[in-house]
Amino acid sequence: MLQLKDIRSVYFVGVGGIGMSAIARFFKYEGLHVAGYDRVSTVLTKELESEGVSIHYEDDVEQIALNYRDKASTLVVYTPAIPDDHTELSYFRNKGFDVRKRAAVLGLISSGMNSVCVAGTHGKTTISSMTAHLYKQSEVGCNAFLGGIVNNYKTNFLHNANSSYVILEADEFDRSFLHLSPHFALLSAMDADHLDIYGNKESINEAFLEFVDRIEPGGVLLHKAGLDVEDVSDEIEVFTYSIEEKADFSAINIKLIDGLYQFDLKSPFGTIKGLKMGVPALVNVENAVGAIGLALLGGVEADEIKTALPAFEGIRRRFQYRIKSEELVLIDDYAHHPEEINATLKSVKAIYPESNITVVFQPHLYTRTRDFAEGFARSLDVCDRVLLLDIYPARELPIEGVNSAMIAGLMTNKAVKVVSKDGLFEELCREKMEVVLTLGAGDIDKEVPILEEKLKVFISN
Known part of the structure; x- marks a missing residue:
């Protein structure tokens, strides 16, 4: 196993993934040679290329540059989304x-x-990004x-050589988060998901509890009130957060203004009065409560939080306004699970209670559609x-009988x-439009800018 000090080149199989790209940016920042493969060119891969990461889009060993073929100095990172029979991945393994895996490298870093x-x-994603913003805008860093x-x-990677803190999004997919050793850990939800990996809700719960067990002695668990988290080690502190229930960290006197x-x-730590959000949606108030809890635990001051919170501009594809005019509102969101869609729609209805709401939804994965069609x-x-x-x-490969019409038939x-x-x-323009939401975790993100431009022309005419 290579040590960080021995690595000169890093090759990524699936470099365009959101988690992979953050690690690629880290190694590029450290001055290493960074390259990789991805299946398709995206906004993110183009950004990486502009930052000096060499990327190709065919599964072809011949396109791997010579300096990435030295196993004594090259680390190969792959995402579990890559199939085991991938030619380049097989080449590196056989040699x-x-x-x-990406998660193991994140644990190493x-x-x-x-x-x-x-x-x-x-x-x-929202809580970890808010948390990182609050830390970055403070003396803690x-x-x-x-x-x-x-x-x-404009990035998913932040660096501060003077700070001992690292904010990590701990992904449950493929049990990736079990490679991490938290000092502080936040747990926001334990709903059924990734049943293609876990099989059932009980296995998901077990994995999250195993993640909690990985918190360092003297560390802290902050979890959403109401989650079934029991038998936690006596060596860690436990706090709760919420906007709807009694909790250690809670939002009170909530007001919607403009x-x-x-x-x-x-x-x-006491009461912080007059906090203002910089991003919309009630669900983001709850996300902010969790993020502020982590910030206070890490030593960020209340005044620093009051200044930083309204300056948080949100995350690409998380309740992101693409059009906000009197004629039409277009909001884009990554929601791809029934509970996420519920939260997004609840927030939209709170802001636009009298408006006609149209949703464009692209289901993500055949297995998730099969498992949650009713939801x-x-x-x-x-x-x-x-x-x-x-x-x-x-x-995934198609599953017989599983399609988008399956959802429509249950509505x-x-x-x-x-x-x-x-x-x-054309279909959108057939009927009344006031608020339009585009939802999903697939390639709908490519359609959104196109749709945005067409709708701008439409409302201008």
Whole structure:
């Protein structure tokens, strides 16, 4: 096994993944040679290329540069989304290279630092990004490896050589978070998800509890009130957070003013009055309570938090306004689980209670659609109109009988239609539009800028 000091080159199989790209940026920052493969060119891969990362888009060993073929100085990092029979991955394995999963490399990088790990089946990207922002805008400072592009910094990687803290998004997929050793850990949700990996809800719960067991002695667990977290080690402190229940960290006196929330925070450190959000949505108030809790635990001052919180500009594809005008509102969000969709729609309805709401949803994965079709139907039923795109398969092969029409057939609201990407804009314009949401974790992000430009022309005419 290579040590960090011995690594001269790093090759990424699946470099365009949001978690992979943060690590690629770290090694590039450290002055190493960084290159990789990905299946398709995206906004993120183009950004990496502009930063000096060499990327190709064919599974072809011949395109691997010579300096990445020295196993004595090259670390190979891969994402579990890459199939085992991938030609380049097989080449490195067969040649005896040090080949490691992304999560194992993240564990290696963060070893010896104060890891602030944010876990949960949803909310973790926003909470970890908010937390990183609060730390960065304070005297404490931080390093960060995030699962989203923070609009303030236009990146998912932050570096501060003078800070001992590293903020990490702890991903439950493929049990990746079990490679981490948290000093502080936050747990936001333990809903059923990734059943293709875990099989059932009980296995998911067991994995999260195993993650909690990895918290260092003297560390802290901060979890959303109401989660079933028991038998925690006596060697760690446990706190709760919430906006709806009694908790150690809680938002009180919540007010919606001009589309943004203001609140006071009650905590074991005292009450912080007059906090203002910089991003919309009630769910983000709860996310902020968790992030502020982690910041206070790490020594960030209340005045620093009051200044930094309203300056947080959000994350790419997390309740992101693309159009905000009197004629039309277009919001883009990564929501791809029924509970995430519920939270997003609840927030939209709070801000626009009298508006007609149209949702464009692209289901993500055949297995997730199969397992949660009824949940998706219930979530989407509250909308005025729903347009469903075909399922984004990602790493999966089709499953017979599983498609977007499956969701439509379970909905009681009949203002639902399965449409193609090519026909989406025309279908949208057939009926009244006031608030339009684009939801999903697949390649719908490529359609959003196109849709945005077409809608801007449409409303200008």
